[in-house]
Amino acid sequence: MLAAPLAECPWQSLAEYGLPNVDWCEERLCALVNEPANAWSNLAFLAVALVVYAWNRRAPPGSPALRAFAPAVAAVGVCSFVYHASNVLLTQLLDFLGMYLFTVLLLALNLTRLGWLSPRRTIAATVLGSLALTAFTAAIVGTGAPIQAIVGALVVAVLATEALARRRTAERASLTAFAAGVALLGAAGVCSALDVTRAWCDPTDHVLQGHALWHVLSAGSLLAGFVHFRAFDRALTP
Secondary structure, three states, X not given: OOOOOHHHOOOHHHHOOOOOOOOOOOOOOOOOOOOHHHXXXXXXXHHXXXXXXXXXXXXXXXXXXHHOHHHHHHHHHHHHHHHXXXXXXXXXXXXXXXXXXXXXXXXXXXXXHOOOOOHHHHHHHHHHHHHHHHHHHHHHHHHOOOOHHHHHHHHHHHHHXXXXXXXXXXXXXXXXXXXXXXXXXXXXXXXXXXXXXXXXXXXXXXXXXHHHHHHHHHHHHHHHHHHHHHOXXXXXXX
């Protein structure tokens, strides 16, 4: 519950354009950051982005798409922070843009490995695909469609194309990092599901929430994904 009348709270003018289609456990404060745990936990993405950036500086990959990992991870964190700070529909769409940028990047990398996408077009395909999906999400959100399922479908597509690339290409790299990433993402999904279903829920806890753990574990999953795809740098380089 809000601690003050809505008219006195930040972000209220944007709330007039619509509210998110999901209600996380953490109570919303009448403050500039109205879900502290869910918002500040996005710093995990920025930490991962810094690690990836430093890693790339030490041993630069040839692939522009791999160099795009750090800004893509940072975009996920920034967009999600703004969303959980404000909790309005417009910033929820920004949050989806961040998620699309990264999941579409992973999908594009696999399509490049399969030879279905030119390495020179990987980044352009990622940006255009993410913008198109965001526009589509904005168009259907008013219908009550489960828009979170779009991200789920992209994750499935990444897993499917990874398996296909493993079978159809000569590349052979350890699956340890990929498996770790999948395990972390699975654990993150469980935490988020427990949160949204209220199976694990203390609305007044602004330090630890299930959805906040989703952010932290997902950030770890993205770092594992970077380690995995670095092994295919040569195939991803124009």
